[in-house]
Amino acid sequence: MHPALQGLITIIVGVGGCVGYYYLSNQFLDKVLFPARGANAGRNINRANMIRPWLFLAPALFALGLYLAYPVVETLRLSLTDRDAGGAFVGGANYAQMFAEPKFWEAMRNNMLWLIIVPAMSTAFGLLAAQLTDRLAWGNIAKSLIFMPMAISFVGAAVIWKLVYDTRPIEQDQIGILNAILLSLGAEEPRTWLTIPFWNNFFLMAVLIWIQTGFAMVILSAALRGIPEETVEAAIVDGANPFQIFFRIKIPQIAGTIVVVWTTITIVVLKVFDIVFAMTNGQWETQVLANYMYDKLFRANDWGVGSAAAMIIMLLVTPILVWNVYNARKEMK
Amino acid sequence: MDNIAGSKSSLTWAVQISVILLVGLWLFPTVGLFVSSFRTADQIATSGWWKAMFPSEQNLTLRAGAPETQVQDGTLFVIEGNLFDADGRDRVAISVWGISSKAIDAFRPGDVAELRKGGTITVQENGDYRVENTEAFSGKRGQRVFVTAEVPPEFTLKNYDTALGVNALPRLAMFALAGVILGGVVYVALRGMHPERARSWAVAAGILFSLLLIFALGLSTGTVEGAQTGDSMAKAFFNTLTVTIPATIIPILVAAFAAYALAWMDFPGRALLIAAIVALLVVPLQLALIPLLKLHNEIGIGKGYVGVWLAHTGFGLPLAIYLLRNYMVGLPKDIIENARVDGATDFQIFVKIILPLSFPALASFAIFQFLWTWNDLLVALVFLIDATGETTVMTKQIVELLGTRGGNWEILATAAFVSIAVPLIVFFAMQKYLVRGLLAGSVK
Known part of the structure; x- marks a missing residue:
């Protein structure tokens, strides 16, 4: 069957199935199980209303449970078993094996670098862009152009930046802008940027910073707009200069939003896979955890160590998870 | 200037210039790819793209x-x-x-x-x-x-012929024009009834119509002889569409019902469920790969479209429920209570009142999910692409081109640009909803 046709049928079956499920299950509840008539009409209505939320929630809960909650438990179990031993329980052996690998520690070191630099730079650039465009006549156009990379896939961004970092032999014209600038500044040799150990990590990070700055800018720009005008005006009356206004008046008032932006980008960083996969595939000391895990799972076919690496990512995400849940609960009260 | 803040004129020029520099810096890499896709292999290899505009x-x-x-x-x-x-x-x-x-x-x-x-x-x-x-x-x-x-500067459409098939670009332009015309008609027709939503419906109708034309009439009039990429990129384009559309539509309905229950129905455990959804929002999908691949193999789905649709639905749900619930909670309480007093059931309230009112949130999520599924590589690699390579998607094709033909910039640039053009169109057409969704979706 043609995939497009299959897709169309899936949409019809999927959407039709959902509508049918919700409609029929409600009908069943109201007409058959607890009809709102007869001797127990009042009690039946109450009973039906107790069950109805679960009817509404059931498909979503099922999908969430199966696709997100169950895998967490199952990955934990897999990380404690060994494939070669037929899935036998091996305790911490996978973790011990992983901790003994230099590639893992390289991935950890790089991930820590990513975790510090990408959120910091994205937030800083985002804040700068938000503040500068705030009162500009063409601010909205500028914002939407800086925001644009958000729509570009990591893979597309990898291609875009590979062109920026491209290297040609010295006797040819450089087609990568970075080397062209370097040579025009009087350097002797073009560099192969992505193969310089340690520093190449920063060239990969630039891609993600380029993408995430737009996100930070949009959120922070809305926060800046929300600052009460009186506080700024009072500062001006007291003789504050624009920099003092920005750092002493505005920043403290949007500190909460900055934390949100920071944590959100941190989560993106922890999951970063495509950029490294497409640009260096972890060579030249650019490995990161998500790509390390993919290597273990699908190249080395070792789901024990792969799952252990996934659990490390989960562990790193957990503090943010707890923090988010804590805040969400506080807000609901 | 309607207030005294920021009216210092000495800074205005500095601000203008910094913003121009910043925007230039952000735009420059993408423009490079765009320009390169219209240059011949010789031109790309012998001079930087920034020289392409000049003789x-x-x-x-x-x-x-x-x-x-x-x-x-x-x-x-x-x-x-x-x-x-x-x-x-x-x-x-x-x-x-x-x-x-x-x-x-x-x-x-x-x-x-x-x-x-x-x-x-x-x-x-x-x-x-x-x-x-x-x-x-x-x-x-x-x-x-x-x-x-x-x-003198010289540009060519040949790369697009090689990457997507003969005449792909003129045909795409034609389909897009047809989409714009239909969108215009829809806009004019709806403007009277729903002034606020007419634009969104028009954009959606236009895009869908263009896609329909592409599916029905084909992308090109044939492939360039000897170009292996032509076939596979065109195929990958269709495959990506096939993945994206059901994976965007199906989660919306499931999430909307759940969000309504979490927003407006009272039942024990509701707060706990909301907390759980906030928690699931950040669970890395890396954890799901192996357990679910095994599960898919056991229940006989294996690698294929059904598997990838289900996976995208599952991974998209937390954000969908979270966004929609946040939006629905903010809807005016009176309307819903009045409807209840008038004897409407929850099902009726949801379908007749909540769903139409939640349109902006639904649109936000649809855009997110579309961008995410179109741009995705990992989920497709794990759940979709099998050894035959028949079901390859654009991102995977581009990674392959990067690996095997790192030097063929004309093909690489063209393929990459085709794959980012669709999200960019959606982005610029529906930016308002995307921003609104981001603001509602970031955990406060």
Whole structure:
């Protein structure tokens, strides 16, 4: 069957199935199980209303449970078993094996670098862009152009930046802008940027910073707009200069939003896979955890160590998870 | 300026210039890819794309007519013609020329050069040449001439023909135009009834109509001979669409019902469920890969479209429920309570009141999910693409091109640009909803 046709049928079956499920299950509840008539009409209505939320929630809960909650438990179990031993329980052996690998520690070191630099730079650039465009006549156009990379896939961004970092032999014209600038500044040799150990990590990070700055800018720009005008005006009356206004008046008032932006980008960083996969595939000391895990799972076919690496990512995400849940609960009260 | 803040004029120029620099810096890499996709392989390899807008001095190797085209003129044997015409190029002014690769700038236009095998050649500024000798010319190929000329900027659609098939770009433009026209009609038709939503419906209808045309009429009129990428990129384009559309539509409905229950129905455990959804929002999907792949294999779905649709639905749900619930909670309480008093059931309230009112949130999520599924690589690698490669998607194709043909920038740039063009169109058309969704979706 043609995939497009299959897709169309899936949409019809999927959407039709959902509508049918919700409609029929409600009908069943109201007409058959607890009809709102007869001797127990009042009690039946109450009973039906107790069950109805679960009817509404059931498909979503099922999908969430199966696709997100169950895998967490199952990955934990897999990380404690060994494939070669037929899935036998091996305790911490996978973790011990992983901790003994230099590639893992390289991935950890790089991930820590990513975790510090990408959120910091994205937030800083985002804040700068938000503040500068705030009162500009063409601010909205500028914002939407800086925001644009958000729509570009990591893979597309990898291609875009590979062109920026491209290297040609010295006797040819450089087609990568970075080397062209370097040579025009009087350097002797073009560099192969992505193969310089340690520093190449920063060239990969630039891609993600380029993408995430737009996100930070949009959120922070809305926060800046929300600052009460009186506080700024009072500062001006007291003789504050624009920099003092920005750092002493505005920043403290949007500190909460900055934390949100920071944590959100941190989560993106922890999951970063495509950029490294497409640009260096972890060579030249650019490995990161998500790509390390993919290597273990699908190249080395070792789901024990792969799952252990996934659990490390989960562990790193957990503090943010707890923090988010804590805040969400506080807000609901 | 309606307030005194920020009215300091000495800073205004500094701000203007910094913003121009910032925007330039952010735009520059993408423009590079865009421009490169319209240049030939030669141009890309020999000069930076930022020089593409300006005329460049190029060294061309051209050939005079073959000996079989010679004519006898009295005692002389003569070959005449124009170097550019013979090569199918536009005529440009030659500054210097030569007949040996070691001295390509030996002669000026109008000079006469002695040929090694006997005879002379002269080349004029416009490319007209005349080769003459007292003996007949022999051999198969014409004399090589190296010319240096100022070549005006030149752009080509050939890359798109190679990447997507013959005439792909004009056809896409035609389909897009048809989509715009239909969108315009929808807009005019709906403007009277729903002034606020007319634009969104028009955009959605236009995009869907264009996609429908692409599916129905095909992307191109055939593939360029010998281009292996043409076939696979076009196929990957369709595969990506096939993944994206169901994976965007299906989660919306499931999430909307759940969000309504979490927002407006009272039941024990509701707060706990909301907390759980906030928690699931950040669970890395890396954890789900192996357990779910095993599960899919066990229940017989294996690798394929069904698997990837289900996976995207599952992974998209937390954000969908979270966004929609946050939005629905903010809807006016009176409407819902009035409806309840009037005897409407929850099902009716949801379908007739909540769903239409939640349109902005639904649109936000739809855009997120569309961008995410279109741009995704990992989920497709794990749940969709099998050993046959029949179900490959664009991102995977591009990664493959990066690996095997790192040097073929013309194909790579074109393929990458095609894959980012669709999200960019959606982005610029529906940016308002995207921003709104981001603001609602970031955990406060």
